Amino acid sequence: MAVCCDLEADINGEETFLVNKKIICSYSGRLSKLLGKSTGANRNKVIFHDFPGGAENFELMARFCYNNGEIDVNPSNISLLYSAAEFMEMNDSVSGNCNLLEKTKKCVEEIGYWTWSDLLVALKHCQDFQQVATSSGILEKCLDSIVGRLAITSEASPCASTSSPDSSGFRLSCDTRSTESFKNSFSRANWWFEDLSVLSPDLIEMLVKAMVSRKYNHAIIGRFLFYYQKSKFFTVSSDEKCKVLEVVIDMLYTLDPSSVPFKSLFGILRVVLGLNISKSGRNKLESMIGSQMDQATLDTLLIPSPNGTSYLYDVNLVLRFIKAFLHGGGWRSSPTRMKKVASLMDLYIAEVAPDPLLRSSKFLALVVSLPDSARDCWDELYHAMDVYLEVHAGLSEEEKLKICCALNYEKLSSDACIHLSRNTNFPSKPAVQALVSQQLKLKNLLQGTKNTKPDTDSPRKVSETRGKAKKGEGSEQIVLHSGKLDVSADNENLREHLQGMQWRVIELEKLCKKMQNQMAKLMKSKVSTHSTARSLPRLCS
Template identity: 50%
Template sequence: MALAWDLEVHVNGEGVFYVNREILCSFSGRLSKLLTNESSTSGTKPLKAFFHDLPGGAEAFELFTRFCYNNGRIQITPINICILHFIAHSMEVTGVDSSRSLIKQVEKSVDNIDYWSWPEILSSLKQCQKISALHDSSLILDRVLDSLVTRISTRSEASPLSSSPESSVFRSSFDTGSNTSAKNSHNRAWWFEDLVILNSEMMNNVVNKMISQKLEHVKISKFLFYYVKSKSNDEKGKVIEIVVNLLDSLNRSSLSCKALFDLLRVSMSQDMSNCCRERLEKMIGSQIDQASLDNLLISSPDRNDSLYDVNILLRFLRHFLISGGRTSLPRLKKVAGLLDLYMAEVAPDVFLKHSKFVKLVTALPDSARDSHDPLYRSIDMYLQVHNRLNEEEKMKICSAINYEKLCLESCKHLTQNWKFPSRTAVKALLFQQSKLKSLLHESNHFKSLNDDGRQSKEGDQIVLFAKKLDPMMGNEKLRTHLQGMQGRVLELEKACKKMQNQMTKMMRSKTTTSTSSRSLPRLCS
């Protein structure tokens, strides 16, 4: 008597199925070809077949056997449609006609995807996620992704009419365990929490579909940042690599600078590739003008080197200039303001090397700053803390100062600042007297001052005095000459103040005269 089953099928090491060879081969082209050359059994010993990479594993093969034993009929639902699709292709269940072709039945069923509910779409997507052959192209997966993204783009920011029970449970547990989630609830769309349950590979597929369907990049970037925050520490490493690649494909204007810095700080505790880290730093650097001082103060990986990571800031600045930041003067000036604040913070750091500080003060072009007063104050602080630098090292730092962009008060302070090299004091004095002379010349309508050549002579004496200074002379002798120059500048400053007082008195006199004349009665003609 023939056995009711004559084929033993082992599936992915997950399970063994005892089936009728004839029934299954009548539907499966793959099994039919596999067993063609096998000798027929005498009924005493069944044949064996082994599958090691069957998509969907034992669960999928069980659905396939039910289809075969039910003469090519099975209920297709959003929950099992993906797994049926993959097993149908793997087992080559094409059939002679459409009634016996599982592939065609599945394709016909997916045409009704527009009538699926949101929870059914999510269930189908999660079913696809379980299948090991997910990387293979799939009509069903593509249709599910299309439907998912279409609903996201057409629905309002409010929650959909029907939500997934599973995602609701997840939402409740996630919000309870995360204060960040509760605080940022107003920043997320209704679909964020439903999609954070996806693994990184499926999330990558979903976001790429969003990009291809031109979903707003701002929404996509917010979801990606939220997705990273939702993952546990042991998941973040792989997730960040994928998220950074996806963010890099979005418009830079859609990315939050603060969120990028948050991502950077998380990534520092993960094992990221150099390529991924550089890509993230480029994204940050391209919009560093949107950062805050707190964003820039990143702890140094080596505290013996410096308190803050100066190297990463220098890389940000380089990426900013390369990305076109140099051509936008308002953005460039904003970055310079941030850099000045940063230097004021790091200048007192006793571990900050001279070479690093030189790179900081020379990182931006001169056009980035209208005033060099903040730069001078940072250099002053650095020289005060690092008082063992030689003259050459000090000059490298001071070479960044544009004395024409120092106010009179800063110039005056520098000339009396013995922490600075003597040669910088000479330059400061020259620019100080030049500014004072300019103020005097602007008031040339005061004839009494123009006729008195004393001020010009004082200025000329300072220039001549400076030309006599030899850069190689000893410090003490040079200081003595500088004191003489400072005295002459003070005299010029007094003359300037005297002139300004006279101008003020004259303007008041004019105002009084003008008021009096307007108050006179008009004569009759």
């Protein structure tokens, strides 16, 4: 006998179904109440604008009704049936037949006993109907079950592929022997990477958050996120790549920085440079890279400048890295990290200095990006400045002086000071300052040497030695310039004056070395003999 189709159901404007009113109403409390209240022609037609899962799910629900409440509830349809049962209020059947809502709830409660393959199937269907799966709570339960199993087998991996539910699915129960057998069937920590890389970025975000809340190994999570990013980029569009990157960066940002490899972060950065991701994502990535700046190399920092800019390398990006490094504060407890970054920046500045299009303000920003204490010696920076000033000979005197003012003359070696005094690329004032600084250092060194008492038993002889030094027996007098320097004086006279000072510095260096050698011999002689009859050696010949 043919079934009378006396009800027209319009589902979300997608499709219209002709169904038997009596059969459907016997299972759906909502439909029974809706049709009982309607009058006239509308009694034979219903319109749903928000039916969960759309026409496909309505058809699935109708089959349940037409089969006298018999249907196979499985991982591929449980989220749809559960949401349909709730929407249609199928919890109290008029005919006394099976309750669909109760049946799906019971299946959901048994998720913990599903095979791994069943969980994967359920997750894939959840992402196709994410809103339905989220509202029903099934998505959350699937993810919890997935993470729970990963937590148990965090150091394991399946021996065979888990893609096939028939061949390699496994069940997890509360039985201890079952759990041990489950754990012993794996050998690698990344066995699940390929299985879960098919999930959408939104589900990956939910998955990682659940793993972090369960205190899952951050290093393994990080490796999975890098794997996920690479695997997704083979199949998705440019817009989808941006979404993948933003989710991966956001999730990496929640992990322990020490568990995120610097090299992998830079790999993501090179991909990001070619895409238009959000500013927030860029900032987080740059912050993570900057916090590990001491692990960078010169090659990694030499990133070409963005399109539309004239200079060769992306100097602004490196400055942001340095800012993130200093903001992190980890270098305070480890001065070695700061020294590493300073050495790296010296190499970088020397590399970008010959760029004829690099503005002086950017070059100066690089020079002063680290605190003065980061460097024990400023020779490398001086040579980089020398190259920059030579290439940018057209800079104004004011611009040159700004750059030179950033130089710490007290941390220049004697050779660098001498080179600076002859260097025509530098303005006159810095050259004089370098020599004055060098003479101050020599004066302090000589005074320290003279204040040393090599032989307390012979004060007279020490006095004689100091007297000879005071008379100038070896050109040990120090020429110290104080007060304001008239840098506007005649250039030729100033050059002659600088040459004279340069000669004096050379002589003082020789004298200092000679005095140090003499003092060393004196101290050695004092240790070997206690005789006070010997005269003190001459310090100057």
